[in-house]
Amino acid sequence: MPDAGEGEAGLVAGFLARHRLPGLVDVHTHFMPERVLDKVWAYFDAAGPLVGAEWPITYRQEEGQRLALLREFGVVAFTSMVYPHKAGMAEWLNGWAADFAARTPDCLHTATFYPEPGAEAYVRRAVEAGARVFKAHVQVGAYDPNDPLLDPVWGLLAEAGLPVVTHCGSGPAPGKHTGPEPMARLLARHPRLPLVVAHMGMPEYTDFMDLAERYAEVRLDTTMAFTDFSEGMAPFPKGESGRLADLGDRVLLGSDFPNLPYPYVHQLESIERLGLGSEWVRAVCYGNGAALFLK
Template sequence: MDGLEPDGEGLRRAGILAVRQFRERIGVPALVDVHTHFMPDRVLDKVWAHFDSAGPLVGREWPITYRHDEAERLALLRAFGVRAFTSMVYPHKPGMARWLNGWAAGFADRTPGCLRTATLFPEEGVEAYVREAVEGGAQVFKAHVQVGAYDPNDPLLRPAWGLLAEAGIPVVTHCGSGPVPGKHTGPGPVARLLAAHPRLRLVVAHLGMPEYGDFLDLAERYGEVRLDTTMACTDFSERFAPFPVTARARLADLGDRILLGTDFPNLPYPYAHQLEALERLGLGDDWLRAVCHGNGVRLFGLGPSLPDDGGARP
């Protein structure tokens, strides 16, 4: 299943129309998506192969809805009206991060709308290449605690976290235990990290799924902590990690620090479904406009958005 079969063009147009209608309903000219994945082809192929085999791991099939070449994926984001997005890269072993950072920098240079993205791993030299990325204009980092299987409090990372906190660069971090727990996932390691670096602009991916309440606690405690919506509240995720109805008011109260994230292209449903899942929370159009556009604009210092500017360079 690849999302555009069997009637590829018809489904493509329907998906674009659904996103446009959502934007028109809530009154935003464009979207800012802080959690999208663009990687070197050979790395992305391995990621897709992992998802293809993830059924036994998560207990359900995980079809890649947008399994297309890079040009088509970029065209789709622009057609959806996404004005700014990320190239979330992440290493699973030492020696990968600096190479991935070089690729991501080149990708951002040649790709209008892509925020300059970088990553890190607990290894010798991490402070040096994180500094290089920051000085090179990195706008966002990705830390994948689950895939990397590392403790974010590893002593090797301390100087890098301090540097990122001082620079005020957001770090989108998969630290929750969904869809399956990792050795260092969960709120405990992140709580210790934030106690050491309280000014770190940590963006908790997936609203901290499934430990939603614990990560909301951390966002309420630390003013620079944010959460992204990636996969949260969708039909797919609600089956195994439902977002508590009683926590919706807390999402509303943190409305200036919730950011749209989707996991494009790796999401197992159409892009519009993530948006509709947020809409059905019933938190109002002002909240949706902030989450889907305004909060990202402020966080990354983007300029004004023109109507239907989808591919405008941030």
């Protein structure tokens, strides 16, 4: 596997050329206030209980260098996935993310929320300010997505047609409210919610593909799925590749950059080695994300 940094951009360029891609749309990248990101990295360094394994951070550069790397890799649109772990954080994070998007034109204006009084009001303000995508982290936030405080938030986002990238699967370690059942109950009430299941829902891949087949607005992002790192812990079921191919218009490239325990290009090569063809790779790595965000 290649070292990150110098030389890796050439490998990514080779991937783009092989599949005739104009660039990459990555719906799952993390840019945060520096002190928050430092705490996230410290948690990974300590292999905290929600990490589940040793997790060296590959791209520990300062913000400007990380932005430059994404652009060298041909990423034309990406996100600043922010998420609160307690009440009182979300609105502050939304303010930071709005400022970041204003000074970073290729970053999709990202926002978040938490089950707390006032959530509907600050989510509405974020929508009115131009937010394009939201992040919900059921695992880290340790909240039930069906909390009554969030019902108006989900309804607002469903009505606005704004995608919500949601860590709701039980990998790399289960949370109090992770797994497909809470999301199935949520979607039964909000069937038009544009839910993007982070990490392909690992390890409950099959159950979340079931939801994607049942609800036309449910999508899945590839973040860390199919990589050597994840296959060692939560392998994608080999018998499901046909369903994965059929869902090709609802699978989006995600990476978790910069919080990767391997080089960025490995995520791309892991998608490629599924053997589902260049048309599928083009849709996943660019076309589906472009249709959702660059229209």
